[in-house]
Amino acid sequence: MESIRVVKALLHVRGLFAVLFPLLLAGGCGGGGGDGNGAQGSAPAKVEAAPTPQAGSSVAVVVTRNDQTLRLAPxxxxxxxxxxxNLDNANPIDEDTIVVDEGRRYQSVAGFGAAFTDSSTWLLNQVATPEARDEAMNNLFTRNGNGIGLSAMRTTIGSSDMSRFHFTYDDMxxxxxxxTLANFSIAVDEPDRIxxxxxxxxxxxxxLLLASAWSAPAWMKTNDSLYGGDLRPSAWGAWSNYYMKYLQAYEAQGIGIDLISHQNEPDYASIDYPGMRTNPESxxxxxxDYILPSLEASGLDTRVLIFDHNWDNTVFPARVLTDSRVGDSDKVAGTGWHWYGGSPGAMTVLHNLFPDKENHVxxxxxxxxxxxxxxxxxxMMIQSMRNWAKxxxxxxLVLDENRGPHLGGCDKCIPVVTINSQTGALSYEIDYYMLGHLSKYVLPGATRIYSTNPTGMVSVAFQNPDGSKALVAFNDTxxxxxxxVVWGRQVLQYTLPPYSGGTFxxxxxxxxTYPIPATTKVQSSSxxxxxALQTETTSDVDGGYNVGFSINDSYAxxxxxxxxxxxxxxxxxxxxNGNGRNGSTIEFHLDSPGxxxxxxxxxxxxxGFQNWTTVTxxxxxxVTRIHNVYVVFKSNGSAGNVKWFKFS
Structure with a gap:
């Protein structure tokens, strides 16, 4: 914690920011922080609730194959x-083993879900047949029968690129x-979304419900348009009051907003759907000076997520959070992230710098x-959860058979479920089953626990509030x-088909639990x-993740x-990818980086960073007995990537 405070302080000193920010980009300064530390059909494939196993013996399994012949299939x-x-007996752990250890614990989990866009709620409420609407709501939001129990949802403050028309709540x-926002009204949401x-x-x-704004009303912006432009500084007070009116109006409808993000995708503003650029300083x-004081005075429980954009920009949220009046505020929950650029390892960067703040995809x-x-x-879901996503x-959540309706924006997006605009019939996309691998079995309040990635596989494990465990594993070959799977002193064996995943x-x-033999292949992502490191997906043989984005003295x-x-x-x-440079090494130390x-x-x-070789x-x-091993990167630039190591 002391090193974090020092870096935060130095970031405010003119001239040192540029020196320290490569460290920020690569991995932060909280070294001990942990693991970061569609096909359609008339009805969903049968998704039965996993039966409660006998204590320590029976394990329920559901599987999805990448050819979709199995989709969340029991x-x-x-x-x-x-x-x-007897732990002195032969250790069962080898390179094809997932070790699950509930004694090593990481972030709590809020849930998994999708977005209540204008189009989604209109399709559900106005277009779906009554039978399809009832079925969709029960299957999306409960865990009964085929239900997948979505428990983390997003809605938009005004319109987005998945809206039938473009609007804010105070258009003039x-x-x-x-x-004075005298004309503010959420009446447009009352027929369907609410x-x-x-x-x-x-x-x-x-x-959990998150609300994100795409644009301020045009009259608040520098270009007098919903598309592009920036917020006028003279409108900052009105924009803050706009948020408060929105939160209070939804609260009056019995809908508490748990999280708001100040601006969806502040690094991008489209010309054909609402958007607004915002820089870190603004x-x-x-x-x-505006939103946090208003929230604190409101008595609402709502908290703020900053940034709300891609993993490839850790500078933006770090700059915002280094202001102690922002970063130390209980009203700032953490950072929101999108998956369209960069690696999920970026969330570990922010976690290591700001371990008290959350990360949400x-x-x-x-x-x-x-x-x-x-x-x-x-x-991506497994890697995100391994990198502190809450x-x-x-x-x-819902689109029609033409991937709409929408005005501008994405015409190739695939929803969780589809409502046919002509018949009102319901069908289920692959996202429904993929989300279900986590949302149905990993309950709100669960805690991520330690699991290893064996050769050719990736995994993530959780302990639910009732003590039950859920392991999600994917065969990446x-x-x-x-x-x-080795859990404590117990072992199970299983076979997954090619490019298939299961929830256990x-x-x-x-x-x-058993120690991990030094002579087995240890995947670097375990x-x-x-x-000062991140994980990323690798194109090396057997797939999985590698550890990279290294600088001098990075370690795992x-x-x-x-x-x-x-x-x-x-x-x-x-x-x-040394560009001809020599001298990069990886050192193996016992029990501390030094x-x-x-x-x-x-x-x-x-x-190239994905051109691999094995060195000895x-x-x-x-060296004998059990130790913690520190893999330390040494270089005058990038020290490269590592996929696995083993001793012999």
């Missing part, structure tokens, strides 16, 4: 082995203004541009994958904590590594 129950009472004729949200919240009272001052639209949505969603929210659920308490920590009676060599799978140095491997220039180096000192 499989025969499997079982853990009987507990091994050209040339006229309304600084009743649908009220219904959803009755079905799922635990639902957002910082607007929050600090607030928009992740699926569309026809994604060739394999099953692989894409498993990889919620994961898709984009449009083109062949059947046989693997084990069970209950009872964990016993003492770390316990990092400093791997706990509970058992060297047994000793080792002689270390292998590592590495890459680097602890005993046991081995060093050279990282050659491989000609001797272990230079005797």
């Amino acid at each position: 499989q025969p129950d499997i079982a853990f082995s009987a507990p091994d009472a 004729p050209p040339g006229e203004t309304d600084p 009743p649908i949200i009220q219904w959803a919240k009755r079905l799922n009272p635990q639902m 957002q910082r001052l607007l929050l600090r 607030t928009e992740a639209a699926s569309g026809t541009w994604i060739a394999d949505p099953v692989t894409n969603d498993f990889e 919620s994961f929210i898709k984009w449009a 083109g062949a059947d994958k046989n693997f084990k 659920t069970w209950s009872s308490a964990q016993s003492e 770390y316990d904590g990092v400093f 920590r791997y706990n509970n590594i058992d060297f047994g009676a000793g080792v002689g060599n270390v292998e590592a799978r590495v890459s680097n 602890g005993d140095l046991i081995a060093t491997v050279d990282v050659p220039d491989t000609g 180096s001797p272990v230079v000192m005797p």
Whole structure:
């Protein structure tokens, strides 16, 4: 925590910001922080509630294949082995093992969901047949029968790119203004959006609701238009009051807004749907001097998410949060992120700098541009949750068969469910099943727990408030994958088809766990904590994630590594785009970044960050028993990437 305070203070000093921000971009300064630390049909494929397993034995499984022949499909129950009472027996962990350890705990989970856009709620309320509407609402917002229990939802403050027409709640004729907001009204939401949200919240009272604005009214903006432009500084007070009126109006309808984001996608403003650019300095001052004081005085429980844009810009939210009157405010929940650029590892950057603030994936639209949505969603949802995401929210909840109606914006976006505009019939897109792998089995208030990524697979695990466990695992290879799950002293075995994922659920308490043998292949993304590093998807053989975005002295920590009676060599799978530079190395230290140095491997220039080679180096000192291993990157620039390492 002291290092975080020092960096925050230095960021305010003129001239040092540019020096320190490469560190911010690469991974922050909270090294011990943890793991970051469609096809349609007339009815959904049968999605049965996972049966409650016998304590510590039976495990329920649902599977989705990337060819969509299985979609959230229940499989025969499997079982853990009987507990091994003797940890001195042969350690079952190898490179094809997912180790689940509920003793290592990370962020709590709010939920998973999509967005109540104007189009979505109109289709549900006005176009769907009564039978289709009832079925959709129950399947989307409960866990009964086929229901997937969406519990983190977004709505728009005014219109968006998924609206039938463009509006705000205080539009005025050209040339006229309304600084007192005398004409403010949410009447446009009363026929459809409000009743649908009220219904959803009755079905799922635990639902978290986020509201995001696309644009201020045109009369508040520099270009007098809903499209593009900036907010006039003279309108900052009116814009803050606009938020308060919106929150109070929805509260009067029995809809509490849990989170607001000040501006959707502040780095982008379209010419054919509402949008507004905002820079970090303006957002910082607007929050600090207007919105936060108004929220604090309002008595509302609403909190703010800053930024609400892509993973490829960590500078924006960090600049806003380094203002102590913003970053230290209890009314600032954290940062909102979109998945259209960068890596989910960016959320670990912000977590390490601001560990008391949350990270939420607030928009992740699926569309026809994604060739394999099953692989894409498993990889991205798992990686997001491994990088401190508290919620994961898709984009449009409902669209019609033409991926509308909308005015401007995305004409290739795919919703969670489709309502046919001619017949009112309901059909289910692949996003419904993908969200269900998490939303149906990972309950609000769950805690992410430690899990490893075996060769060719990625995983994420959770413990629910009732103590039950949910493991989501994806086979990232083109062949059947046989693997084990080791949980405490119990082991189960399973086979997932190519590019397929499963959710495994069970209950009872964990016993003492095995250490990880140093002689097994350890995937770099299975770390316990990092400093100045991010994960990203890799094109290397066997898929999965690599660790990268390194700078000098970046490190990753791997706990509970058992060297047994000793080792002689270390292998590592590495890459680097060194542009001809030499001298990058990776060091292996025991128990701290500056602890005993046991081995060093050279990282050659491989000609690209996804061009991989395996390097070997001797272990230079005797090492036995169990240690925490620190993998430390050394370079005068990028020290490259690492996919895995193992000792022999």
